[in-house]
Amino acid sequence: MKKLAPISGLLFALIFIQACSSPDSNQKKITDTAWTTTCYQAIDGQDTATLQLKTFEKKAEGDLHFKYKGKDDQHGTIAGKFSGDTLLVNFYLRNGQSKETFTNPLALLKQDSVLKLGIGEMETMMGRTYFRPDVPINYDRGRFIFEPVPCKTE
Numbered sequence: 001m002k003k004l005a006p007i008s009g010l011l012f013a014l015i016f017i018q019a020c021s022s023p024d025s026n027q028k029k030i031t032d033t034a035w036t037t038t039c040y041q042a043i044d045g046q047d048t049a050t051l052q053l054k055t056f057e058k059k060a061e062g063d064l065h066f067k068y069k070g071k072d073d074q075h076g077t078i079a080g081k082f083s084g085d086t087l088l089v090n091f092y093l094r095n096g097q098s099k100e101t102f103t104n105p106l107a108l109l110k111q112d113s114v115l116k117l118g119i120g121e122m123e124t125m126m127g128r129t130y131f132r133p134d135v136p137i138n139y140d141r142g143r144f145i146f147e148p149v150p151c152k153t154e
Contacts, residue, residue, distance in 0.1 A: 040115060040146035045069075049144050051078075051115070052151065058082045064091060064106075072096030078106065085110045086137075105130050108146070109139040115146040 040051040046069040053062040058081045066074040072095045080089030087108040092101055107118040120137035122129050131137060 037151060039149050039151035041149045042117070042144035042146045044143040047143070049117075049146065051146050053078075053115075055082075060087055060089060064093075072098075076101065080106075082110075087115065103129065107131065107137045107139075113148050117142040117144040117146070 035054045035056045037052065037054050040053065042049040042051075047067065049064065049066045051062060051064050053060060060081060061079045062077065064076060064078050068074075074093045074095055076091060076093035078089040078091050080087060082088075087110060089106050089108070091104045091106045093104065094101055105122065107120060108115040109118060116139045118137035118139045119141045120131040121135040123132050124130075
């Protein structure tokens with residue numbers, strides 16, 4: 001009888017741990033369907049950019065690709081959040097075939113169904129680049145205005 005107490009305690013602990021670690025199937029369905037995906041394209045002369053943006057509440061993430069004529073492409077992922085009508089993200093990018101990843105902040109202003117890429121003064125402190133808070137971001141001077149397009153399925 002004394003040997004059963006430790007074994008039953010261990011069995012109870014294992015069942016408890018398993019119950020706590022198994023995902024609730026209803027929660028998983030909500031998480032999977034809560035994100036909305038919108039695809040965008042921007043064209044400036046012979047340069048283009050594509051954005052596949054997934055949003056949930058104020059959060060945003062996605063894939064961004066710039067193609068410049070005569071220069072290396074820039075491609076990578078973005079992650080950030082909306083603050084009012086402004087999407088503030090970090091762009092984790094690579095140039096061309098380089099394996100080195102850089103991080104740059106981006107600001108996009110949502111107006112109706114388009115996203116306007118802003119131009120702002122940046123500075124770097126302690127290895128992190130960010131927009132200077134004392135200088136407004138200019139959305140009228142930005143080269144790329146992202147318009148919604150149908151998403152490509154691969």
